[in-house]
Amino acid sequence: MIQQSVKVNKKAGLYAKPVNQLVQTASQFNADIYLIYNERKVNVKSVLGILSLAIPNQAEVTIEASGEDETEALKEIIRHLEES
Template sequence: MIQQSVKLQTKVGLYPPYISQLVQEASRFHSDIFMTHNGRRVNVKSIMGVLSLAVSKDAELTFEASGDDEEEALYQMIRTVESFQ
């Protein structure tokens, strides 16, 4: 298992189009991928789980991945979040 944190740099937080993109990216990987925000941990492959976090702007998100492609999965999650504007 590996993990990394990233700060969300959007003006509106993590809203549905961003969540959809993040879930689609996570679903490409075999690894289990989780995101933690304000002490709550959800599976990134679950759109309802990610929506339930209600992530606001400037939030600190921690991603963790565990599995055979964990490094690539974690890299892609961070890269995807950093691409949001």
């Protein structure tokens, strides 16, 4: 298992369109991937789970990945969250 913190760089935070893109990216990997914000942990492959966190722009979140392709998954999820 690996994890890393990152700042969300989405102008309006994580709302419907960026969340859908994030879930599509995460679904390409076999690893279990979680997003942790305000002591809540949700599966990154769940649109409703991520939306329930109401993550604003510039929020600090932690991404946790475990599985055979965890390193690649972590890199892609972080890249997605950091691009505006």
